[in-house]
Amino acid sequence: MLRPLLFVMPVVLAGLLIGWLNIPGAWYESLAKPGFNPPNQVFGPVWTVLYVLIGIVGWRVFDRIQDQPLRWLWALQLGLNFAWSPAFFGLQNIALALVIILALLATLIAFSLRARTREPVSALLFLPYIAWVAFASLLNIAIWRLN
Incomplete structure (x- = not known):
């Protein structure tokens, strides 16, 4: 039980810290937003749940299987994830954030495709994350186009 927490807690805490630093x-x-933009209160709880899933998947990938490319993909998605908020909110650079989130989405898809035969539980655990990032990508595209 302790080993999974060693992945989950740092991921959740880092995600919360990045969110706190980029409110x-x-x-x-002031930005124009599309009609499908959720209320701000939705993002915190959704990302907290997703960070728990990301941490669990990290534990599974690093602790249960020997697949270096899968580990690299997991680390890359985390780096891209953590880079989005500083790019969007910190730098106020919608276009850069769009590049980052599309790279994140591609990385998540690559991770899941590789994981489906090597670590299928992790591939399944990433499905809500992929769905949310796909939605967030559409939202980022819409905000970019509107502004």
Whole structure:
């Protein structure tokens, strides 16, 4: 039980810290947003659940199987994930954030395709994450186009 927590807790805490350091402010409020933009209160709980899943998958990939490319994909997706908020909210660079989130989505798909035969549980655990990042990508595209 301790080993999974060694992955889950740092991922969740880092995600919360990045969110806290990049709080949407007046700039974000001033942006034109599409009608499908969720209320701000939705993002925190969704990302907390997703960070728990990301941590569990990290534990499974690093602790249960010997697949270096899968480990690299997991690390890459985490880096891209953590880079999005500073790019979007910190730098206020919608286009850069769009490049990052599309790279994240591609990395998640590559991870899941590789994991489906080597670590199928992890591939399944990433499905909600992929769905959310796909939605967030559409949202990022819409905000970019509107602004």
